[in-house]
Amino acid sequence: MEKEKLLELLEPQAPDEILDVIRDEVSELHPATLADLMDQFEDEDILPIFNTLDLEQKVAVFHHLSESTQQHLATTMRFQRLVKLVSLMSHDDRVDLLQSLDDDLKETVIRSLAKAEREDILRLSNYKEGTAGAVMTSDYVWIYKENSVREAIKKIKREAPDKETIYTIYVLGENRELVGFVSLRELMLATLNDKVEDLMTTDLVSVDATDSQEESADLLSKYDLIAIPVQDEAGRLLGIITFDDVMDVLEEEATDDFHKMGSVSLGKMTLADASISAMIIKRLPWLLILVFMNIFSGAGIAYFEDTIEAVVALVFFLPLLIDSGGNAGSQAATLMVRALATGTVKMKDWFRLLGKEVLIALGIGILMAVAVSFIGFYRGGIEVAVVVSLTMMIVVLFGSLVGMSLPFGLQRFNLDPATASAPLVTSIADIGGVLIYFGIATWYLGVGV
Template sequence: MDYMEIVFALKAILASNDATEFAIVERHSHPADLAAALAKLTTADQCRLLGMASPAVRAQVFGYLSAKQQGALTAQFDRTRLAELLLHMHADERADLYNQLPEPQRDAALPALAQVEREDIRRLASYPEKTVGAVMTSDYATLPPDLTAREAIEELRRIAPDTETIYQSYVIDASRRLMGTVSLRELIVAAPHARVGDLMTPDPVSVPANAPREDAVRLIAKYDLLALPVINGGDMMVGIVTYDDAMDIEQAETDIDFRKVGAVSELGKGLKEASITLLYRKRVFWLVLLVFGNLFSGAGIAYFEDTILAYVALVFFLPLLVDSGGNAGSQSATLMVRALATGDVVIKDWAGMLGRELVVAGLLGATMALAVSGLGLWRGGPEIALVVALSMQLVVIVGSVIGMSLPFLLSRLKLDPATASAPLITSIADGTGVLIYFAIATAVLGLPGVD
């Protein structure tokens, strides 16, 4: 069923209150599509429909809802219904929901769960936000090394209903120390009496639970893993980060970086859900700060007032030149922020990248200088054409170097390189471009220096 068919079907079910019809929709729809359709209904209608779903499907659908929708729904749940939901959710989603619940609901729901689930929730919820531990799940398959391939397959068949993935199993010893990994395919094609310890890949790639969550994304992408084991001191395995969770993290981090590049603070919610007041607060700081930064451009223009009065034609090219420097700087900054974020470039690469950027920016500047020199010749004659061409060459080079270097500087200062946003780069390049342009004009046109 497509999205609109599900919406119409759910509205019909609400009118008829027919749980049998909901079971049919549930069977023929993906939980993500069901969640998207439910989001179009009121909270009361969502509660009614989720009440018709089987516990397992209800938990799956709930995991695809936004945090705001989850909060509105759980506020309507009694203790029994909330405990049932927590019991059937994936471990990582369950911990996330637990962290969102008000204290009274936490205290009411936990006693209704078995001790194993209570301890698992508390452990996963205890990791700091944006660490690997906060996004890992404890629903993973483990095998001892002395099992045979046949026994291992039987064990996976037994634990599969409560495990997020069985395609990759983790071999651990009696102390839960991670020894290696073995895939389901390897177990199936192996001789029935082959030992897991002989089939496993030893010393697998892993990540500490207290590491930044971006480390997990980078390792999963680098080694093309379905899941990444998480350890917590002494190589003791405590969870896994799955490929789909890594994709969610990457999307969230990319969204944050895009907003920072535009000099917009993190909203914490969707754009459609953000209020006018929130949007104002998240955007006003950088805009006001950059207003004062742009005063340097105005001061530069005032400083070279005599040059401007002598050659009014210079004003025609001012926006063109300073915008070109800002554009070149923004391009360089965007490339460098992304390279630093993915690990393609590290801080020690700055000198080598600077040399390459100077060459590239020189070629770009020469091309743009050639393109604009004809316009300068037409508007002001050979001398103005020379000023404009030289200024374009230098402005593009300087803007590119600023755009490339600022992310490195912020990384060195332990700040987010994405803060080297396009508006910030543009403001710096504008002020620098004004000084370069009028300094070259003053020198080439033989005007007296400014006292």
């Protein structure tokens, strides 16, 4: 369906039979597809289109809308409709929505909800951002271990329509402690008089509410789970983290790592929604730091003024050489940050990878040195060619080792390896490149400083 066709629902003169056809087509669309269409509309058209949907469609489509569109709808729709929508949303989604609204509207909506919903929202909102508790949902099915299969199935049938997932049923003890789980398939294949405790699996994979989101995502991926239970310190079941929630976490983490590699972090903002002032504030600090770091490059050039005056041809190769070191360092840092993020490389691998990187960088450096030696000979003769070649080999080695080691060093001190951004690595490589280049030139050419 095209965007323009959907807008026909707002035409006051459109014949009823045409509108009925469009509504039928809309009802057959997947909620994610319809949400993609609605995200393309101008603000003034979003709410009228949204209001043409039935309540079940609204809840399904709202889940897939962008955060900015969700906020627009929440702040423009009638209050009672907002309360009804929130009450029908999945438990974790409604917490995310309410936390994105201003405090007054958030509190008013919460006060208008049923007591059980209020308590659920407040409990889920108490967990620190970035923890498993912050992304879990209390929308799951549980049974007691003493239940029979007949009792369990009866409870599941009663609760299933309102639950996010029913494929894994969590089994609790008398104090609500998590003691195992049973699959829906196992229950369906068992006899009705069987006891749940005879069917359940007790080999649990779970996380604490205070564990990181990344740890939850790693365990879900490692054990191929649909959902992972979240417990408190006493082992009581608090909620579950589903696979789709983990996908959102992984997307956020990957985006954040990409931003950090560019020395900028937008947090919860998106590039489209961030204001000009916010973007300036987010991007300026690291740029200022890097400006002052590059003063050292200027100081290095000033220190070797005599060398430069003696062999002016050296200046021609300065950008080429220091950029090569920075580029090699950025490559190494990118590979290492990603490897650390995915867990394919550990701290214990540093020494082994250091030796490997030395060989790789030397191989790259020698080949690049051979390539640039011809230009050096053409521009300044054999002596300049030797200086440029030696420098190329060493700056590539230096930049690569900085790019590989910096993420390891940051992780060693419990800092995010992604902070080893390309601009930071490049700036360090630039400073080293200037000192290496003119140091070799001064030594080899015999020019006094």
